[in-house]
Amino acid sequence: MRKSRTLNLGTGSFVLLGFAALFFLTTQTTSRGLSWFGPPHYEVTAKFDNIADLKVGAPVSMSGVEIGRVTKIDFDSNEYKAVVSMRLNERYNKIPTDSDASIYTQGLLGGKFIGLTAGGADTYLKDRDQIDFTQSAFVLENLIGQVLANFTKSKADDQSQASAPADSKTPADSKAKEKTK
């Protein structure tokens, strides 16, 4: 009897340890783990011209604080726009209806996320509302294309010396603008 007791004890603690490890992996290393029974939330949508590589599960932040996550990305074939549904924490329920949503990039090559900037309206966003003011993702390729086009054009105009440095500044400028907006 003694022997089988220590044996069962060993097996039991091994299995417990194993399941503790599985639990750790599913809840602590992933973002989604506990969101099924997460905090109360409400859902709003926003239509974007271009979402670049925004993914489901991307954070939605306001002043840099994460207030929700993207739950669904759809395509509206009437308006040719991307419809992004996001789930916001019920705690943050005083977001003005005229707030605007923009898509930003984390770091230089990081993933995309949605940043909300508060508007001035007295009414607040409710479940199933839509954010009307949106700004598309900053697509690096388009920007490079523009810079190259300007560069070649200005070369053709034989003004390359004056405009090339100005052109090379545009990405930084527009990025800064986007940040301050």
Next chain:
Amino acid sequence: MFKELWESFTDALEGLGSVVHFLFRLVVNSPRALLRFDLISQQIFNSGAFSLVIIMLSGLFVGMVLGLQGFQLLQRFGSEEALGTAATIGLVKELGPVVTALLFAGRAGTALASELGLMRATDQISAMEMMAVDPIQRVVVPRFLGGVISMPLLAAIFSVIGIYGAQLIGVQIMGVDSGSFWSQMRAAVSLSDVSEGIVKSLVFGIACSLIAVYQGYYAAPTAEGVGRATTRTVVTSAVVILFLDYLITAAFL
């Protein structure tokens, strides 16, 4: 020449067929073996709990190496904060299941094969048959199920210890910010990465345990036969694990 090749080909096919047949017999006998759970529990202890030390030590060192190598590599791009993501994805999806399965084949698979082979060589299996005890149900299935249950748990423990090993090197020694180590990991690792690892370790558990009990059960009843069964267990398990790893990775992409 062609005849020999053809014969070795048909031999290989026959071997594969008998493995599949053996697996079928194990599966059919599993529900009844579950009624005697004490036998399975004992095998979980033998192949799982006894492998714990080697799994934890290897996990720690693999994680520390990942931390060091990952840090050196990521530093070149100025993104050391991604170390947590890199180490966790590497461990949970690949290294955890695969290294655990290889170690399991070496630690527990060989023990299973030589135990069953010796039982065969000393006629214990025939004796059971004489006493109308089904050796498959009494001896083989508990060992098989014990291995299948142990493997995902061992792989999960390996991954967790490995993540802490990477954290130890990256955060404590190399000075990566602890907050971004964990938060970037949480943002980048999805539940499907973890479930891929679990599926892998389950499949490897079935494959490793099946190979071990098959080789042991059908070992030639001599000292040499037992030795050969043990060797074959490790070699076949390693090849099958890496092959299955490729298949499952491709299926999850």
